[in-house]
Amino acid sequence: MTHWDLLTASASAATAQPRRLDGWRLAYLVEGGPVDVFAVRELPDGRRSRRQFVARCPQFSAVPPPTLTGEWQLRAVPLPGAYLRELDAPAFPGWAAALAPALDRALQAMSGRTRPAHPPRDCEPLRPGALASGRSALCARRPLWLRAAGGFRVNGGDVVTAGRDAVLLAVGDWVRAEDDCVFALRTTEDVLRAGGLTDVVGGYLTRRAWAAVDEARADDERLLAALAERRRAHRSAIAATAHRALGELGLGSRTAPAGQNGGGLRDVLRAVTGWRR
Structure with missing residues (x-):
């Protein structure tokens, strides 16, 4: 049997229904096509007010359990022809070696990094140990x-240090040492064997989700600012048009002539537009 056969034999029946991702499962296996992962904002009454795309996991991959909690939850949605299987606690020896390739396929697909520049020509193979x-x-x-001691850049981006969270490097990513660095590297299988499925692998998915949530909030702020500016311009244009019309009609001051009760339509227009002669 292949590694995938071992995994699916230990998993639940395949379903095309979306699944809420939680920490109760070892992983979620993807069959028959890709599965999209969304961050969904759930209101106290159970309604969902927002959905933000996080990642796409390809066929024969596995979605790790996230650590995300709160009003934003993660949901895996199979595309047409795709299925999900829920994998619980491992039921066979060597489960880490079987699950790691499936997780790597998903991690590679969801890495989502743009590489604005090609690796330097003198780029050496990434290996544990010192990098000058x-x-x-x-x-x-x-x-x-x-994980690293010292600062470095990933794909020419900002200087980072690994700190507490391990940094995922997908195939094709490159790092440049800004200080004399010492790198510690682990494969996904190493992480699984050390019990880091949720903390390390699931934590990466959670950080991807929070990045998508932050992007959604920034989009909302830009949209609200644009709507406010449009309303302001709309009110200004209406007021300017009405101001010109009132001036061309030769209407007098805001106060009505003696003997009139409120000035009728004139004062209504002046009150709405804020027009003063």
Whole structure:
């Protein structure tokens, strides 16, 4: 039997229904086509007010359990022809070796990094140990989890340090040492064997979800600002048009002539537009 056969034999029946991702499952297996993962904002009454795309997991991959809690939850939605299986606690020896390739396929697909520049020509293979300041190394064979002493850049981006959270490097990613760095590298199988499925792998998915949520909030703020500006311009245009019309009609001051009760339509227009002669 293949590794995938071992996994599916230990998993639940395949379903095309969306699944809420939680920490009760070891993983969620993807069959028959891709599955999209969304961050969904759930209101106290059970309604869903917002959905934000997080990642797409390909066929024969596995979705890790997230650590995300609160009003934003993660849901896996199979595309047409795709199915999900829920994998509980491992029921066979060697489950880490079987699950790691499936997780790596999903992690590679969801890495979502743009590479604005090609790796330097003198890029060396990424390996554990020291990397001198100014040197670069390429992740070439499979996704790796990086912790480092010292600052570095990923794909020419901002300077980062791994800190508490391991940094995922997908195949094709490269790092440049800004200080003399010492890299510690682990494969996904290493992470699983050490019990880091939720903390490390699921934590990465959670951080991807929070990044999508932050993007959604930024989009909302831009939309609200644009709507407010449109309303302001709309009111200004109406007021300017009405102001010109009142002036062309030769209407007098805001106060009505003696003997009139409120000035009728004139004062209504002046009150609405804020027009003063």
